[in-house]
Amino acid sequence: MLQIGEFASLTGLSVKALRHYDEKVVLVPAEVDDLSGYRRYGEGQVRAGVVARALRDAGVPLPVVAAVVAAGGASGALAAHRRRVLEDRTSEDQAFAAAEEVLRALAVPVSVVEREMAAQPFVGQAFSVSMDDAESLSDEDANAVFGELFKQLQASDLGPSGQFWTTLRADERGIVEVVCCWPTPIKVDDEWGGPQAFAGILPARIELVATWRPTGGETLPDGATHPAVVALFDAIAHRQIELHGLLEVRQTVLGQSEEDHAVEVSVTVKTR
Numbered sequence: 094m095l096q097i098g099e100f101a102s103l104t105g106l107s108v109k110a111l112r113h114y115d116e117k118v119v120l121v122p123a124e125v126d127d128l129s130g131y132r133r134y135g136e137g138q139v140r141a142g143v144v145a146r147a148l149r150d151a152g153v154p155l156p157v158v159a160a161v162v163a164a165g166g167a168s169g170a171l172a173a174h175r176r177r178v179l180e181d182r183t184s185e186d187q188a189f190a191a192a193e194e195v196l197r198a199l200a201v202p203v204s205v206v207e208r209e210m211a212a213q214p215f216v217g218q219a220f221s222v223s224m225d226d227a228e229s230l231s232d233e234d235a236n237a238v239f240g241e242l243f244k245q246l247q248a249s250d251l252g253p254s255g256q257f258w259t260t261l262r263a264d265e266r267g268i269v270e271v272v273c274c275w276p277t278p279i280k281v282d283d284e285w286g287g288p289q290a291f292a293g294i295l296p297a298r299i300e301l302v303a304t305w306r307p308t309g310g311e312t313l314p315d316g317a318t319h320p321a322v323v324a325l326f327d328a329i330a331h332r333q334i335e336l337h338g339l340l341e342v343r344q345t346v347l348g349q350s351e352e353d354h355a356v357e358v359s360v361t362v363k364t365r
Contacts (some may be wrong), residue, residue: 094124100134104142110149111142119159120145141165152178191314198311203324204304207362213295216251216281217274218242235259238273245286246275254278258345274343297365301328304347306355319344321358334362 101108106120114120115132120141122132134142141162148158148167153174161170218238239257246253255276262270274293281292303325313319322342329336340360347355 094133094135095139097122097132097134100139100142103139105146106142114145117155117159119155120162147171148174151175191317194312194314195317197309198305198307198313198317198320199323201305201308201311201320203321205324205328206302208300208302209365210295210298210300212297213255214277214280214292215274215295216242216246216277216286216290216292217272218286218290219270219272221268221270235271235273239275242273242275242286242290245290246277249285251277251279251281256345256347258343260341260343262339262341295361298361299363299365300359301325301332301334301362302357302359303328304355304357310351319356319358321356325358325360329360336360336362 095103097108097111100106101111106114111120111122111132115122120138123135123138124133125131126133144167145158145162148161148171149155151171151174153161153170157170157174161167218241220234220238243253253275257273257275260272260274262272277292280294283292285292303321305319305321305324321344325342328334343359345357345359347353347357
């Protein structure tokens with residue numbers, strides 16, 4: 094039989110670790126003296142001790158190590174742990190790359206100005222998702238809605254008469270509503286476009302507008318808050334603007350190519 098110190102020196106496990114492994118039933122000594130409490134290990138346990146140390150040094154979770162020791166062999170535990178580590182590392186690399194994209198985009202200067210706008214009729218269509226599933230929203234979802242609205246407007250000889258915009262709204266139930274809107278030259282009847290579409294008018298107003306133009310091909314990962322939105326709310330806080338009523342942040346994509354691409358985000362400061 095081997096004293097705990099001898100067993101520790103042979104396996105490379107510390108005495109503290111061996112006591113912990115005993116408490117967690119990972120590597121239980123062959124004998125424990127009833128009077129002194131001294132632990133003794135059998136010579137045949139050296140292999141288990143060496144395996145336990147190797148697996149723990151590789152980061153294998155303790156419950157898995159306990160199962161391996163109980164089974165008397167590694168039985169693929171190290172390979173399985175390596176797969177998990179590589180999967181986690183891939184996820185971490187992707188998250189790191191996404192964070193870099195966000196920080197680069199946030200570093201681009203954003204122009205924020207106030208402007209007066211005339212009343213604007215529009216038609217729109219909304220679709221909703223749970224806040225927990227907000228990341229599942231994609232440009233394709235909005236583009237499909239915009240495309241259908243565009244066809245209906247052209248079929249009705251109503252334009253559109255300008256650039257489309259989107260609005261995100263969230264309620265206390267955790268529901269996110271995405272509203273896709275096209276401006277129209279005249280006010281449209283509420284019944285226009287069927288049950289899924291609706292008509293409205295943006296009133297004459299003073300807007301606070303943030304415009305973001307990428308300077309070096311900056312991109313954003315899916316689901317990231319746009320830098321123009323961040324800059325807009327920085328300006329709201331700096332100017333101590335108090336927003337009233339339902340918050341509606343309107344986002345418009347400008348330009349037809351990468352060279353003139355820009356994102357404009359606006360919020361109504363005051364109606365007229």
